[in-house]
Amino acid sequence: MWGALAIVPMGTAWAQVAPAGAAEAASQTFTLGTVEVSARREAEELGAGDMQRVSSAEMERSNASTVADAVRNLPGVSLSRNSRNEEMINLRGFDSRQVPIFVDGVPLYVPYDGYVDLGRFTTFDLAEINVAKAGASLLYGPNTLGGAVNLVTRKPVKPFEGDVRLGVGSGGERRASFNLGGNQGNWYYQLGASYLEADSFPLPRGFRDYKKQPTDTGSKRENADRTDKRLSFKLGLTPNATDEYAIGYVRQEGEKGNPVYTGQSTQKNAVRYWRWPYWDKDSLYFLSTTRLNSSNVLKTRLYHDTYKNGLDMYKDASYTAHDPTSSYKDVSKGASVEWVNYAFSGHELHAAFHYKQDEHTDAASGKDPQKHYRDVTTSLVLEDHIALAERWRLTLGLSHDQRDAKQVYQWPTGSTSATNGLARLSYALTAQGDELYLIASHKSRFATIKDRYSARMGTALANPDLKPEVANHLELGLSGTPWQGGKGQAAVFYSRVRDQIQTMVVDSTACGGKTCNQAQNVGRTRNVGLELSLAQQLWAQWALHAGYTYLSRTNLSDRSITLTDTPRQRLTAALQWNPQAQWQLRAELEAEQGRKVPLSASGQAQVYQMAGYGVANLRARYLPRPDTTLDFGVANLGDKWYQLADGLPMPGRSWYVNLGYRF
Numbered sequence: 001m002w003g004a005l006a007i008v009p010m011g012t013a014w015a016q017v018a019p020a021g022a023a024e025a026a027s028q029t030f031t032l033g034t035v036e037v038s039a040r041r042e043a044e045e046l047g048a049g050d051m052q053r054v055s056s057a058e059m060e061r062s063n064a065s066t067v068a069d070a071v072r073n074l075p076g077v078s079l080s081r082n083s084r085n086e087e088m089i090n091l092r093g094f095d096s097r098q099v100p101i102f103v104d105g106v107p108l109y110v111p112y113d114g115y116v117d118l119g120r121f122t123t124f125d126l127a128e129i130n131v132a133k134a135g136a137s138l139l140y141g142p143n144t145l146g147g148a149v150n151l152v153t154r155k156p157v158k159p160f161e162g163d164v165r166l167g168v169g170s171g172g173e174r175r176a177s178f179n180l181g182g183n184q185g186n187w188y189y190q191l192g193a194s195y196l197e198a199d200s201f202p203l204p205r206g207f208r209d210y211k212k213q214p215t216d217t218g219s220k221r222e223n224a225d226r227t228d229k230r231l232s233f234k235l236g237l238t239p240n241a242t243d244e245y246a247i248g249y250v251r252q253e254g255e256k257g258n259p260v261y262t263g264q265s266t267q268k269n270a271v272r273y274w275r276w277p278y279w280d281k282d283s284l285y286f287l288s289t290t291r292l293n294s295s296n297v298l299k300t301r302l303y304h305d306t307y308k309n310g311l312d313m314y315k316d317a318s319y320t321a322h323d324p325t326s327s328y329k330d331v332s333k334g335a336s337v338e339w340v341n342y343a344f345s346g347h348e349l350h351a352a353f354h355y356k357q358d359e360h361t362d363a364a365s366g367k368d369p370q371k372h373y374r375d376v377t378t379s380l381v382l383e384d385h386i387a388l389a390e391r392w393r394l395t396l397g398l399s400h401d402q403r404d405a406k407q408v409y410q411w412p413t414g415s416t417s418a419t420n421g422l423a424r425l426s427y428a429l430t431a432q433g434d435e436l437y438l439i440a441s442h443k444s445r446f447a448t449i450k451d452r453y454s455a456r457m458g459t460a461l462a463n464p465d466l467k468p469e470v471a472n473h474l475e476l477g478l479s480g481t482p483w484q485g486g487k488g489q490a491a492v493f494y495s496r497v498r499d500q501i502q503t504m505v506v507d508s509t510a511c512g513g514k515t516c517n518q519a520q521n522v523g524r525t526r527n528v529g530l531e532l533s534l535a536q537q538l539w540a541q542w543a544l545h546a547g548y549t550y551l552s553r554t555n556l557s558d559r560s561i562t563l564t565d566t567p568r569q570r571l572t573a574a575l576q577w578n579p580q581a582q583w584q585l586r587a588e589l590e591a592e593q594g595r596k597v598p599l600s601a602s603g604q605a606q607v608y609q610m611a612g613y614g615v616a617n618l619r620a621r622y623l624p625r626p627d628t629t630l631d632f633g634v635a636n637l638g639d640k641w642y643q644l645a646d647g648l649p650m651p652g653r654s655w656y657v658n659l660g661y662r663f
Contacts, residue, residue, distance in 0.1 A: 028056070028127045028154045028155055028156065028157055029127040029128055029152055029154075029155065030104060030127060030152055030153045030154060030155040030190075030234075030246075031155070032104070032155075032236075032244050032246055032287045032288075032289060033103070033104025033105055033150070033152045033153055033287065034105070034130065034150065034152055035102070035105045035130075035137055035139055035140050035148075035150055036051065036130070036132070036137055050132070050133060050134070050135045050437060050439065050475065050477055050479075050491065051130060051131070051132055051135075052071075052074050052075075052076075052130070052131040052132075053128055053129070053130050053131075054070050054071060054074070054128060054129045054131075055127075055128050056123070056126055056127050056128060056154075058070075059123045059126065059129075060165075060629075060631070060658075060660065061584075061586075061619070061621065061631070062588075062619070063619070063631065063633060063635075063656055063658065064123055065122055065123060065124070065175060065196055066087060066118060066119050066120075066121060066122055066123065067101075067118040067121045067122075067123060067129065067149075067151060068087040068088070068089055068118040068119060069123075070123050070126075070129055071089060071129060071131060071149070072089075072590075073547065073572045073574075073590070074131060074547070075489075075491075075531040075532065075533050075547040075548065075549045075570075075572075076091055076092050076133060076491075076529075076531050076549055076551075077089055077090070077091055077131070077549075078090045078549075078566055078567055078570055078592070078595075079644060080095075080565045080566075080644050080645060081644050081645045081648050081650075082645060083258075083261065083272060083600060083645075083648075084117075084258065084274075085119075085224075085256055085257070085258045085259060085274075085276075086115065086117040086118075086119065087117060087118045087119035088115070088117075088118065089118060089149070090565060090566050091131070091133060091146050091147050091149075092133060092134075092146060092147070092493060092495065092527055092529060092551065093146070093495065093525075093527035093529075093551060093553045093563070093566055094145060094146025094147065094471075094495075094527075095146075095565070096109075096114075096115050096116060096118070097109070097113070097114035097115055097445065097448065098143075098145040098146040098445050098469070098471075099144070099145070099146045099147045099148065099149060100114075100140075100143050100144060100148055100149070101116050101118070101121075101149050101150075101151065102140065102148060102149065102150040102151065103150075103151045103153070103250070103283070104150075104151070104152060104153055104248070104285065104287060105140070105150060105287070105301055105336075106283070106285050106301060106303045106305075106334075107141065107143075107332070107334070107356065108121075108151075108305075110307050110309075110330055111307070111330045111331075111332055111358030111359065111360055111375070111448075111449065112328065112330055112360045112373075112448065112449050112450050113448050113449070113450040113451075114143075114445075114448040114450075114451075117279065119226070119256075120228055120252065120254045120256075120279055120281075121151070121252075122177075122194050122196055122228055122230055124165065124177035124179070124192065124194040124230070125153060125154060125177075125179055125192030125194065125230070125232050126151055126152065126153060126154070127152050127153060127154045127155070128152045129149065129150070129151055129152070130149070130150040130152060131147065131148075131149050132144075132147050132148045132149075132150075133146070133147040133473075133475070133493070134146075134147065134439050134441050134443075134473035134474075134475045134493060134495065135422065135424050135437075135439040135441065135475065136148040136441075136443075137383065137397070137422070138381045138383055138397040138398070138399040138420055138422050139338065139350060139352055139381055139383055139397075141336065141352075141354040141356070141379050141381075141401075142354065142356075142377055142379045142399075142401040142403075142418075142444070142445075142446065143401075143444070143445045143446060144443055144445075145443045145444060145445035145469055145470075145471050145497075146443070146471065146495070153190070153232065153234065153248070154179060154181065154190055154192070155181075155183075155188065155190060155234075155236070156181030156182050156183045156188050156189070156190055157183055158182070158183060159182050159183060159184060160181075160182045160663075161180075161181055161182065161662075161663065162178065162179050162180040162181060162662070162663055163178065163179050163660060163661065163662040163663070164177070164178045164660070164661050165177045165178070165658060165659065165660045165661075166658070166659050167631075167656060167657060167658035167659065168656070168657055169198075169654060169655060169656035169657070170201060170202050170651070170653075170654035170655050170656070171198045171199055171200045171201040171202060171220060171221075171224070171651075171654070172197075172198055172199035172200065173196075173197070173198040173199075173656070174195075174196075174197050174198070175194070175195065175196045175197075175658070176194070176195045177192070177193065177194035177195070178192070178193055178194075179191070179192045180192070185238070186237065186238055186239055187235070187236060187237050187238065188235075188236045188238070189233075189234065189235050189236070190232075190233070190234040190236075191232070191233050191234075192230075192231070192232045192233075193229075193230065193231050193232075194228075194229070194230045195228075195229050196226075196227070196228045196229075197225075197226065197227045197228075198224075198225060198226055199220075199225050200220040200221050200222070200224045200225060201220065201221050201224055201651040201652075201654065202219060202220055202221075202651060202652045202653060202654055203216065203218075203219055203220060203221055203649060203651075203652050204636065204639050204640055204641040204642070204649060204650075204651070204652030204653070205639040205640075205641065205652060205653075206641050207262075207641050207649055207652070208262075209262040210262060210263055210264045210647075211260075211261070211262060211271065213317075214262070215260045215262075215317045216259075216260070216262055221259050221649070221651075222259065222260065222317075223257035223258060223259050223260060223273075223275070223317075223319070224257050224259045225256065225257045226254070226255070226256040226257065227253075227254065227255045227256070228252065228253075228254045229252065229253045229254075230250070230251070230252040230253075231250070231251045231252070232248070232249070232250045232251075233248065233249050233250075234246055234247070234248040234249075235247055235248075242289075242290075242291035242297075243288075243289060243290050243291060244287075244288065244289050245286075245287075245288045246286070246287050246288070247284075247285070247286045248283075248284070248285050248286075248287070249282075249283065249284050249285075250281070250282070250283040251281075251282055251283075252280065252281050253278065253279075253280045254276070254278070254279035254280065255276060255277060255278060255279065256275075256276045256279065257275055257276075258272065258273075258274035258275060258276065259648065260272065260273060260317065261600050261646075261647040261648070262647045262648070262649065263599070263600055263646045263647025263648075264599075264647075265599045265600040265606075265646065265647065267599070267600060270599075270600040270647070272313070273313070273314035273315065273316055273317055273319060274311060274312065274313055274314070275311075275312045275314065275319065275322075276309070276310065276311055276312075277310045277312055277325065278308060278309070278310045279308075279309055279310075280307070280308045280309075281305065281306065281307050281308075282305065282306045283303065283304075283305045283306075284303065284304045284305075285301065285302060285303035285304070286300070286301070286302040286303075287299075287300070287301055288300045294342075295341060295342050295343040296339065296340070296341055296342075296343075297339070297340040297341075297342075298337070298338070298339055298340075299337070299338040299339075299340065300335070300336065300337050300338070301334075301335065301336045302334075302335045303332070303333065303334055303335075304331075304332075304333045305331070305332040305333070306329070306330070306331050307328075307329070307330040307331075307332075308327070308328075308329050308330075309327065309328055309329075309330075310325045310326070310327045311325065311326040311327070312325050312326075313326065326363075327363045328360065328361060328362055328363065329360075329361045329363075330358070330359065330360050330361070331358075331359040332356060332357070332358050332359075333356075333357050334354070334355050334356035334357060335354075335355050336352060336353065336354045336355070337352065337353050338350060338351070338352040339351045339352070346386055346387040346388070347384055347385070347386055347387075348384070348385040348386075349382075349383075349384045349385075350381070350382070350383040350384070350385075351381065351382050351383075352379075352380075352381040352383075353378070353379070353380055353381075354377075354378065354379040354381070355376070355377075355378050356376070356377045356378075357374065357375070357376050357377075358374070358375045358376075358377070358449070359372070359373065359374045360372075360373040360374075360449050361373075362409075371409035372407055372409060373405075373407060373408055373409060373449045373453065374405075374406045374407035374408075375403055375404065375405055375406065375449065376403070376404045376406050377401065377402070377403045377404075377446065378401070378402050378404075379399055379400070379401040379402075380399060380400050381397065381398075381399040382397065382398050382399070383395065383396070383397035383398075383422070384396050384397075391427055391428040391429075392425070392426070392427055392428075393424075393425070393426045393427075393428070394423075394424070394425050394426075395422065395423065395424040395425075396422070396423055397420075397421065397422035397423075398419070398420070398421050398422075399419070399420045399421075400417065400418075400419050400420075401417060401418050401419075401420065401444065401446070401468075402415060402416070402417040402418075403415060403416055403417070403446045405452075405464070408453060408464070409453070411453055411462060411464050412464060414464055414465070416446065416447075416466075416467060416468060417468075418444035418446070418468040418470070419442075419444075420441075420442055420443050420444055421441065421442040422439075422440075422441045422442075423439070423440045423441070424437060424438070424439045424440075425437065425438045426438075429480060430480065430481075432480070432481060433479075433480055433481075434479065434480025434481060435477075435478070435479050435480060436477070436478050437475075437476075437477045437478075437479075438475070438476050438477075439473065439474070439475040439476075439477070440472075440473065440474055441472075441473045442470070442471070442472055442473075443470070443471050443473065444468040444469060444470050444471070445468060445469045446468050447466035447467075447468065447469075447501055447519070451463075451466055451501055451519045452464050452466050452519070456517060459511050459516065459517055460503075460511070460516055460517040460518060460519070461506065461508060461510060461511070461516045461517070461518040462518075463518055463519050463520060466501060466519060466520070466521060467499050467521045468499065469497060469498075469499050469500050469501060469521075469523075470497065470498050470499055471495055471496065471497045471498075472495070472496050473493065473494070473495045474493065474494045474495075475491055475492070475493040475494075476491070476492050476493075477489070477490065477491040477492075478490050478491075485536055485537035485538070486534060486535065486536045486537070487534070487535045487536075488532075488533065488534045488535075489531070489532070489533040489534075490530075490531065490532050490533070491530070491531040492529070492530050493527075493528070493529055493530075493531070494526075494527070494528050495526070495527040495528075496524075496525070496526050496527075496556075497523065497524065497525045497526075497527075498523075498524050499521040499523070500521070500522070500523025500524065500525055500557075501519050501520070501521060501523065502519070502520065502522050502523045502557075503517050503518070503519055503520075504517070504518055504519075504520045504522060505517060505518075506518050522557055523555070523557050524555075524556040524557045525553060525554065525555055525556060525557075525563060526553070526554045526556055527551065527552070527553050528551075528552045528554075529549065529550050529551040529552060530548075530549070530550040531547075531548070531549050531550075532546075532547065532548045532549075533545075533546070533547045533548075534546050534547075541577055541578045541579065542575070542576070542577055542578075543575075543576045544573075544574070544575050544576075545572075545573065545574045546571070546572070546573040546574075547571070547572045547573070548569075548570070548571050548572075549567075549569070549570045549571075550568065550569055551566055551567070551568060551569075551570075552568065553566060562596050562607045563596075564596050564597050564598055564607060565595070565596075565597060565644075565645070566595065567592035567593060567594050567595040568593060568594025568595070569592060569593045569594055570591070570592040570593075571589070571590075571591045571592070572588070572589065572590050572591075573588070573589045574586060574587065574588045574589070575587050581623075582622060582623045582624065583620070583621070583622055583623075584620065584621040584623075585618075585619075585620050585621075586618070586619040586620070586621075587616065587617070587618055587619075588616065588617040588618075588619070589614060589615075589616055589617075590614070590615050590617070591612070591613065591614035591615070592612060592613065593612035594609070594612070595609070595610045595612075595644070596608065596609045596610070597610055597643075597644075597645050597646050598646065599646050600645075600646045600647050608646075610642075610643060610644075611642070613640055613642035614640070615635075615636045615637070615638065615640050615642065616636075616637045616638060617633060617634065617635045617636070617637060618633055618634050618637055619631065619632075619633035620632055620633060627661060627662050627663060628659075628660070628661050628662075629658075629659070629660040629661075629662075630657075630658075630659055630660075631656075631657070631658040631659075631660070632655070632656065632657045632658070633655070633656055634653060634654070634655050635651070635653070635654045635655075635656075636650075636651060636652055636653050636654060637653065638653075639652045639653040640652075
C-alpha cells in the first residue's frame with residue numbers, strides 16, 4: 001500500500017471535496033481521443049502508473065486558462081518564456097520540441113520549428129490533459145524524445161448538457177466561454193466557444209527596467225496585450241456498444257503583443273519592438289474505432305491542420321512604423337491506422353502505421369522569392385501489453401520512423417530514419433492500484449525544417465544532413481496509497497541524450513564575415529532526477545497536496561557550456577479547507593531554485609543563475625447552488641518580482657473573479 005513513483009495531479013487530493021459538476025466532468029472524457037491502451041488507463045485511474053492527468057475540474061478550480069498554466073504544478077514540469085512571448089513547458093529537461101503536443105491524439109506542433117505556443121491554447125473545452133514521460137507509448141508516433149502531452153476534448157454523457165463561464169481579472173482581462181453538447185444514444189454532438197482577452201498585466205513591486213531607454217516605467221507591462229478566440233465542434237456516431245466514429249473541427253484566432261526586454265544585455269538583438277497581428281490555426285480531423293470481431297479492433301485518425309502566423313517588427317516603442325509583415329503558412333496532413341488484437345491469452349497486441357506530411361511556405365519578401373518546404377514522416381509501430389501473471393504486467397514496443405525531405409528550397413532532398421524501443425515492467429502491490437514499475441526506453445526526434453535549412457536572417461549555414469536526436473531513459477517508480485487518505489507517487493529517472501542538435505560557430509565567409517552559425521549533432525547530455533508527490537485527505541474538511549522535483553542536467557560534450565532554462569529544484573504545495581458545504585478555500589505555494597538562463601541575444605555565451613523565488617496564491621470558491629460556482633482569488637500574493645527568462649518579468653499581484661453555471 002505504498003506511495004508513488006510518478007505523479008499525482010493536484011486535483012486528486014480534492015476528491016472528497018470536489019466542486020459542482022466534477023464527477024460529471026470526469027466522465028466527459030472523449031476516450032476516442034486518448035492514446036494509452038485500455039488496460040493501462042484503468043490502472044492509472046486507480047492511481048497507479050507513470051502517466052499524469054489534469055482534469056477539467058482542476059483546471060477550472062485553479063483558474064488555468066491556458067495549457068501551460070494547467071500543467072505547471074505537475075512534478076517534472078517547469079515553465080519557460082522566450083523573447084517571442086511564447087509559453088513553453090520543459091519536461092525533465094526536455095523542451096517543447098522534444099515533448100510534442102497532441103489534441104485527441106493528433107500531433108499539434110508547428111511543422112517549421114517543432115514548437116507550439118501553449119499560451120495560445122486555452123482549456124475551456126478540454127476534459128483532461130495527459131502527460132507521459134519516458135514511458136510514453138510508441139503509439140503516439142515519431143518525435144516523442146522526452147515524452148508526450150495529449151489534450152483530450154469533451155464528449156457529452158447526457159441528452160442535453162453544457163456550461164457557461166464568465167470572468168474578469170487584473171490587466172483588463174475578460175473571459176467568456178460556453179460548452180454545449182448532447183448524447184442521443186447512437187449519436188452525439190459537442191460545441192464549444194471561448195474568448196480570452198487582456199490589455200496587459202501588473203508589474204511586481206520593486207521592478208526596474210534596466211534599458212538605457214526604458215519602456216516599462218509604470219505599474220503595468222507595456223505591449224503585453226493578448227486576444228485568443230476558439231471555436232470547436234464535434235459530431236459522433238455510436239451505432240453500437242463497441243464502434244464509434246467522430247469528426248471534429250477547431251478554429252482558433254490569436255493576436256498578441258511582445259513585451260520588450262527589460263534586462264541588462266547590450267546585445268544588438270536583445271531589444272525587439274514586435275507584435276503578432278495574427279496567430280491562427282484550423283484543424284479538421286476524423287477518428288474512429290471499429291470492432292471487426294471478438295478478437296480484432298481497427299482504429300483510424302485522419303487530420304488536416306493549417307497554421308498561419310504574422311510578425312510585425314517595429315522601429316521603436318511608438319509602434320507606428322514597421323517592416324513588411326513577416327508571415328508564414330504551415331500545413332500538416334496525416335493519417336494513422338491502428339490494429340488491436342486480443343486473440344492470444346494475456347496479450348493486447350497493437351500494430352500501427354503513421355503518415356504525416358508537413359509543408360512550410362515562407363512568403364516572398366523584397367527580392368527574396370517564396371520558399372516551399374515539404375517533409376513526409378512515416379512510422380511503423382508494434383506494441384504488446386502482456387499479463388505475465390495475476391500481478392505482473394509487461395509492455396514491449398518497437399517502432400521504426402523515417403523522414404523524407406520531398407521538397408526543399410534550393411537544397412538537395414534526402415531522408416533519415418530512427419528506431420525506437422520501449423519496455424515497461426510493473427507489479428501490482430495491491431488490488432487498489434498500488435504499483436511498482438520499471439521503464440527502459442530508447443526515443444528519438446527528427447531535426448525540424450528550421451534546424452536543417454534556416455539561414456537565421458543571414459547568420460547561419462544550412463545543414464541538410466542533421467541526424468535525429470536520440471535519448472535512452474531509465475525510470476523506477478512506485479505509486480499508490482501509503483496510508484489511509486493518502487495517494488503518493490515517487491520516481492527516480494535517468495536520461496542520456498546523444499546527437500543533440502546545437503548551434504556551433506564554423507569558419508565561413510558566407511554570412512558576411514569570417515564565421516557562420518550552423519546547427520550540428522554535437523551534443524551529449526545527461527538528465528538525472530527525483531520526483532515526489534503526495535495528496536492527503538487530512539480531516540473531513542482539510543486536504544493537502546505537495547509535489548517536489550529535483551533535476552540535475554550535465555553537458556557531457558562540454559562541461560563549460562551550461563544547460564539552461566530549467567530549475568534544479570521545484571516545489572508546489574496546496575492546502576484546502578472546506579469550512580461549510582458551500583465554501584472551499586485554498587492556499588498554494590510555488591517555489592523554485594537553481595534556474596540558469598542565457599543573457600538575452602547572447603546565445604550560450606553569457607549565462608547566469610536566476611534568484612530563487614517563492615510565490616503564494618489564495619483561491620476561494622462559493623457554491624450558492626449545486627450548478628453554480630463563484631471563484632475568486634489572488635495570485636502572487638506577495639507581489640514578488642521574479643523571472644523565468646532574462647529581462648522578462650512575470651506578473652505581480654493579480655486578482656480574478658469567475659462565475660460558472662453548469663446544466
